[in-house]
Amino acid sequence: MAIDDLLDEHEQGQRVQDWLRRNGLSIVGGVVLGIAAIWGWNNWQASRLQSSAADNARYQAVVAQLASSDLEEAARQVKALETESSGIYVDLAALALVKAQVEAGKVEEAIAVLRGLKAEGEFQALVNQRIARLQIEAGKPAEALATLGNAQDPTSLEIIADAHVAAGDGEKARDFYTKALLALKADAPQRGLLEIKLSDVGGEVPATEDATAQ
CATH class of the missing domain: 1.25.40.10 (Tetratricopeptide repeat domain)
Structure with a gap:
């Protein structure tokens, strides 16, 4: 290998070391931010799953009350779900309640529930x-x-x-x-x-x- 090639490699190595000294902190910071983002996403997903499970449980409670024709308790369950969540289960529970209210001839109550939907x-x-x-x-x-x-x-x-x-x-x-x-x-x-x-x-x-x- 020629001496000029060795000097070129040495010079390139120095340049790499200089660049790392200047930018090493930002590289580490980027890695840390990436890890933090992944950790945050995973925790957010876990939180969403827990929330979804809780909403589903409340929705099933509404369905159970409707099956027993207890419209007043079902309405209370829907109201509780509305105050604690804003997901699809809120709409599903409310619409199930409206259907039962209409079938029971409680039209005004059904209209009130529909007006309360977001x-x-x-x-x-x-x-x-x-x-x-x-x-x-x-x-x-x-x-x-x-x-x-x-x-x-x-x-x-x-x-x-x-x-x-x-x-x-x-x-x-x-x-x-x-x-x-x-x-x-x-x-x-x-x-x-x-x-x-x-x-x-x-x-x-x-x-x-x-x-x-x-």
Whole structure:
């Protein structure tokens, strides 16, 4: 090996040592942070699992109370779950309670539970639709209309029309059934029922795009 090669290797070694002296602390710090992050993640995961297990236990308690038809105790269990958690089990327990309350004829209580859900986006729209249907069932179509507001999706438009029917306003019902049908695809499964509802209030079923094309 030539002397120049040895000097190059020595110089390279010195440069590596100098770089390590300058950056060694940051390298060690990065390793420590990485280990800490992994440790924190594992502990967070363990905490989530424990929390999920506890929520599941409370949900099962609600189901057990509903099976025994003890709606008051089930409602207390749901309230306790709501104060201690915000996961999927809260919504599942609340919806199970609502179903049991409706079946027991406790519509107002069911509406109150639905209003207490921390819903947003599409889930909030579904909750509002369910509340509106229950309000119509309870003989409060005006409240159903207020609940749905200016919603424009086909299901909400249908429920708004149902509310107008319940209020004795067939003309507005026809308008909203027609809007609901126009907002649906030609092969939508709910078209048949909507067409019957529209016909029942004296409306004419609008032609679909497929029928127009033919």
